[in-house]
Amino acid sequence: MLSRTFSALSDPTRRKILEYLKMEEMSAGQIGQKFNITAPSISHHLNVLKQADLVYSRRQGQEIIYSLNLSVFEEISEQVMTFLKIRSKNSKL
Amino acid sequence: MLSRTFSALSDPTRRKILEYLKMEEMSAGQIGQKFNITAPSISHHLNVLKQADLVYSRRQGQEIIYSLNLSVFEEISEQVMTFLKIRSKNSKL
DNA sequence: TTAATATTTAGATAACTATCTAAATATTAA
DNA sequence: TTAATATTTAGATAGTTATCTAAATATTAA
Numbered sequence: 001m002l003s004r005t006f007s008a009l010s011d012p013t014r015r016k017i018l019e020y021l022k023m024e025e026m027s028a029g030q031i032g033q034k035f036n037i038t039a040p041s042i043s044h045h046l047n048v049l050k051q052a053d054l055v056y057s058r059r060q061g062q063e064i065i066y067s068l069n070l071s072v073f074e075e076i077s078e079q080v081m082t083f084l085k086i087r088s089k090n091s092k093l
Numbered sequence: 094m095l096s097r098t099f100s101a102l103s104d105p106t107r108r109k110i111l112e113y114l115k116m117e118e119m120s121a122g123q124i125g126q127k128f129n130i131t132a133p134s135i136s137h138h139l140n141v142l143k144q145a146d147l148v149y150s151r152r153q154g155q156e157i158i159y160s161l162n163l164s165v166f167e168e169i170s171e172q173v174m175t176f177l178k179i180r181s182k183n184s185k186l
Numbered sequence: 187t188t189a190a191t192a193t194t195t196a197g198a199t200a201a202c203t204a205t206c207t208a209a210a211t212a213t214t215a216a
Numbered sequence: 217t218t219a220a221t222a223t224t225t226a227g228a229t230a231g232t233t234a235t236c237t238a239a240a241t242a243t244t245a246a
Contacts, residue, residue, distance in 0.1 A: 028223060081173075104233095134234070
């Protein structure tokens with residue numbers, strides 16, 4: 001499960017998409033305009049983020065709106081942070 | 094830079110190695126004994142972790158001892174956590 | 187110096203992935 | 217119902233990666 005999360009986060013395009021979605025939800029097309037890659041490639045990245053439970057999508061007319069899957073995003077963040085925590089005397093984490 | 098970190102963390106074998114190294118430093122051979130894969134494969138994973146600055150290595154006689162690169166590990170953890178933080182009214186992060 | 191031990195490097199292979207173009211699907215507008 | 221718009225799916229390709237076996241390197245012991 002963490003593998004899928006880290007794997008999804010390992011691509012810079014996907015991290016940028018998440019940064020945009022942190023600010024506001026956007027349609028696939030709007031997201032695509034921010035990048036220099038084709039619509040199918042964006043679609044692929046959005047799918048990876050969805051499989052990783054990081055984003056949520058809904059159809060709104062012709063568009064498909066993507067948004068951060070807030071609850072799961074937080075839950076996953078917790079897991080990641082827990083993993084990264086070091087249980088040592090010297091650590092500040 | 095974050096790409097390299099997330100990429101390194103996306104493999105379960107590497108995450109397990111890090112969990113072991115959180116407890117105590119270990120030689121490549123000792124680490125290898127914990128897994129069912131060949132020494133060269135372990136060596137490969139250790140190299141990926143090194144490239145990502147997550148671990149440190151030193152030779153001690155015939156062995157090469159691996160340990161968490163604590164300072165960089167913490168620094169990188171901070172970056173990851175910062176990335177994962179959501180700046181929203183609803184968020185607890 | 188030769189043999190044994192520990193680890194890495196080289197080279198091969200199979201699986202995965204980011205990207206593309208072309209085609210398919212879904213919705214809205216004419 | 218036909219055309220236009222938005223997005224995804226299919227299929228291809230090039231690059232990356234996790235794994236293996238075999239060979240090379242480094243250190244210690246005999």
